[in-house]
Amino acid sequence: MLAGRLARAILRLRGGGSAVPGRVLLALSPRxxxxxxxxMPLGVVFVSGSNGKSTTTHMLVSILRAHGVSVFSNPTGANLPQGIASAMLATVPLGGRLREEVAVLEVDEAFGPRLARQLAPHSVLLVNLQVDQLNRFYEPxxxxxxxxxxxxVATGHLVVNGDDQNLVALADRVxxxxxxxxxxxxxxxLLQSGPAWLARGDNPALATSTARRDAAVTVESLDGRAATLSVAGNRVTVSLPARGLHYAVDAAAATAMALALLSDRFDAGLAAEGLGAMEPVYGRGEVLHVNGEDIELLTMKNPPSLQVNLDYLEPHPEQVFVAVDEGTPDPSWIYGSxxxxxxxxxxxxxxxxWQLATRFAYDEIPVGQIIPELAPALDAFLALPKPSRGVKTMIVNYEQMMLVRKQLGFLELEGRS
Structure with missing residues (x-):
């Protein structure tokens, strides 16, 4: 514990490196x-799926806390074992046992089975199953x-997306x-009017919803950043952290799991209060305030995540910054966007x-400056005059998002919890 905290303290001085303290800790204490x-009295809840894990986890934590439940979570989306261990270092006592009632953890799909053996989650929430990082996962x-x-592994609750027939079939199998x-x-x-990726996954035939009418929580309408949910037959209007039907889907997912966990204690008003109080998650539609200007960070990691963010952009944003590095080993999938x-x-x-510049050229999208190094590229973007409308828009992959936040002075490791 002390070694991990020493590593964390050193890294906080320079920003970034959120997984390193966890690596130190797990090397010295594998269990x-x-x-x-x-x-933990209420045990462990896993949140997983192809897209929306971080936001859904954050929403579920906010809803539970609004009900007075003490929750541990991994708020930055660091969802590998070392990332979760790093997040624990921020609050766990030297005895090594968390004091909160429940742990709500975003988990990486590939590491979920390994983590389940260590953490024994009693409940699992699956948000969607879509085309993801092809270099890691190959096929859905x-x-x-x-x-x-x-x-x-779950013995308490299994909550799945009723519009994603891959997950409905999975739930039938287990x-x-x-x-x-x-x-x-x-x-x-409403689903048919939104981005097809929300339901399609890897199968275009799934673009038309066949959701069961007995879903515990249903998104009934969307107006900007306000969504109306039907929760066990009762309507409640909730505020979303950013625009887009995908955020409403995340809110429905989080509400459904909170309803399952809390049962008779669940209060729709408190759920709405919790959702209204939360801010966008670390780099996912997050708006950073820098030098008197607002900069919106849109993080992409696969075709659906890029497309749903693009679909909800205002047409032709005035100022656009794009950053992609080796965290996206093969960006050729962007040709389908x-x-x-x-x-x-x-x-x-x-x-x-240069690969992205070639892709933009095929759509005759002019690029003002190509600056491979991040620091001078950021300087050039920030030097642009303040937009006459809207905000500065940054479209980045996860690794560049972390570096951009660091360069702009946002050095915290865990983000807001």
């Missing part, structure tokens, strides 16, 4: 994670096997494991800058 959660069918492996199953969904007419919301890019940076 640390199991020990940390073994006395492979990811389905990973999700199914730790979904079978029936009998002991977990109580419930679903969240979107009204079919609809970039029509962009009519130009002001500054393009990262080790993949």
């Amino acid at each position: 640390f994670l199991s020990r940390a959660v073994e006395r 069918a492979r990811v389905a096997g990973m999700l199914e492996e730790f979904a079978r 029936a009998g494991s002991g977990a109580v199953r419930s679903e969240f969904a979107v009204e079919p007419a 609809d970039l029509s919301r962009l009519d130009h890019v002001d500054v393009l940076t990262g080790t993949k800058a």
Whole structure:
């Protein structure tokens, strides 16, 4: 514990490196994670899926805290074992056991089975199953096997996206494991008017919702950043941290799991209060205030995450910064993306800058400056006059998002919890 905290203190001085303290801790104490959660009264909840894990986790934590439940979570989206261990270092006593009632953890799909053996989650929330990082996961069918492996561990609750037939089929396969199953969904007419990626996953035939009518929570309408949810038959209007139907889906997912966990203690008014109080998650639609200007950070890691963010951009944002590096080893999947919301890019940076420039050229999207090094690229973008409308827009992959925040002076390791 002391060694991990020393590493954390050193890294906080320079910013970034959020997984390193956890690596130190787990190298010295391989059973640390199991020990940390073994006395939690309400146990461990896993949140996983292809996209929206971080936001959904943050929403669920906010709802539970609004109900007076003390919660531990990994707020930055560091969802590998070392990232979760690093997050624990911020609050766990030297005895090594968390004091909170419940741990709500975002987990990486590939590491979920391993983490399930260490943390024994009693409840699992699966947000979606979509085309993801092809260099890691290859095909969604492979990811389905990973999700199914730790979904079978759950003995309390299994909550799945009722519009994602891959997850509905998964839930059917694990029936009998002991977990109580419930679903969240979107009204079919509303879903069809939104980005197809929300329901399609890897199968275009799934673009039309076949959601079950008995979903515990349903998104009924969306107006800007306000969504109306039907929760066990009762309507409640909630505020979303950013625009887009995908955020409403995340809110429905979090509400459905909170309803399952709290049962008779669940209060729709408190859920709305919790959702209204939360801010966008670390780099996911987050707006940073720098030198009197607002900069919106949009993080992409796969085709659906890029497309839903683009679909909800105001057409032709005035100032655009794009940064992609080796965290996206093969960016060729961007050739399948609809970039029509962009009519130009002001500054393009990262080790993949020239590949992205070629992609933009095919759509005749002019690029103002290509500056492979991040620091001078940021300087050039920030030197642009303040937009006459809207905000400065940054579209970045995860690794560049972390570096951008650091360069702009946001050095915290864990983000807001």
